[in-house]
Amino acid sequence: RSSMDSDGRPGFKDFPYASPPIKDLMIDLISTVENRLDSLLLPCTLPQDVQYFENQSGTAHASLLLRSGAPSSSIDFMLSSWLHCELPTGAALNITSLSSYMNSSTDAPHLVIEFIQSSPTSLVLILDLPPRKDLILHPEYLKTFYEDTQLEKQRQVLDKISEAQLYVSPSLYIRSVFSPTAVVLRVDTSSSGGDRLEQILRDDVSNAAQEVLNTWLSLCALGEKQDIGDDEKACLKKRDSLYKSKSIETDIGSSLPRMFGQEKADRVLEVLQAIL
């Protein structure tokens, strides 16, 4: 694929603003997803002006890729995005994400992978399979997806990075979304010098992100088909619907108006909400 469309816009998979290790990792992750899921994902049908958009002054750029799951799949849709915004400080904010939302043919967890880089030495990192059931009421769900997998091992590896500390989202809702094995870290390498953040991304984060994605692919996206009863299906649908709209509202709805202006933000949210 060429690095620019014929009209000069960057393609989604160019990640023109992400730091090199995040760009390489995202290309790897998306290629893993496309190889393993193949025709289970339908082509992106977002309108051109939502697939790529920028603000009037050209200081903010973003691209979205949304692929719905095929009717036979357990995936509602996958949403991937990158967002670049020059900050008044001279630094730039780069947010890169890959998320998957499941449909009610399964109760298996969703997927969230997100990198929020606000300077060459500062990163917020989220890797998780957000549960779709109350873990207190469903201890067998906790066992299947979290206790019996390698997710906690990955979390512990990243937790040991001396520059990393647990990150607490300002949104109480977002805090409630994550599983007990979620990687939700802030990495600050401003005192470590050199390209330490790049090293952490290549040595530790890339491996953990691949493992989380592989766990999700094997156990959730390509896991055994389940028999979900009608009552449970209705409950999953209601919960997923709240999760989708609240996640996108909190994540995208709060930052887009500031970065791209209200009109552009409204247009993007309107298109997304019609799909949810």
Next chain:
Amino acid sequence: RSSMDSDGRPGFKDFPYASPPIKDLMIDLISTVENRLDSLLLPCTLPQDVQYFENQSGTAHASLLLRSGAPSSSIDFMLSSWLHCELPTGAALNITSLSSYMNSSTDAPHLVIEFIQSSPTSLVLILDLPPRKDLILHPEYLKTFYEDTQLEKQRQVLDKISEAQLYVSPSLYIRSVFSPTAVVLRVDTSSSGGDRLEQILRDDVSNAAQEVLNTWLSLCALGEKQDIGDDEKACLKKRDSLYKSKSIETDIGSSLPRMFGQEKADRVLEVLQAIL
């Protein structure tokens, strides 16, 4: 109340091994509870050998106080405990807790206050109102008990203590229990010198613990009576039952055998499980 029973055993409210600020705080908290709830709590009916027990070599001592809620109350029972154990290192482990478990006449949150001190400079601190509903499925519950209260403000105050860092329980189940405003911190003052931990307990923790307790008293234990439907009641009962047995199993079941021997531990757990 005298500091010793006639047979020389310490009374529950003597807290004979807790550090002075924790002893003072616990006496305050229990007195607040008893004044505000008064006859809504029934007297403790635990057998004497479970109200106070020690190990054969006299290096471990513990006391439990369990008061059931009156039939008209929204409290199932309150459980308070202290536990002291000499460590091979020469230091001592002191665990002091005050928890309340609600009944199904309300969906209001439980209460957990716990101090785990393993040296004069090391403390794990837990203050929370654990939710009784899935917060993703019930955003109005998140709003009522967490977004619209002062709990997040208290959490932020304690989070700013420079010697404090977020504590991650080894149990994935215990991690899942807490609310998004839970205070779950490890405080290590070994590099601060002097009586810095005592100062933190008196200046910051005491106030936060009182605020969390007052929020729980006003909003949960003495809050407006609710109309809980039969289906919801059944769901709360099932969830609470799992929460109670899992919490006590993880908390007490894992430490008692090591500290007091299997026989004593079995006796205490048997009595508690009969009440749950």
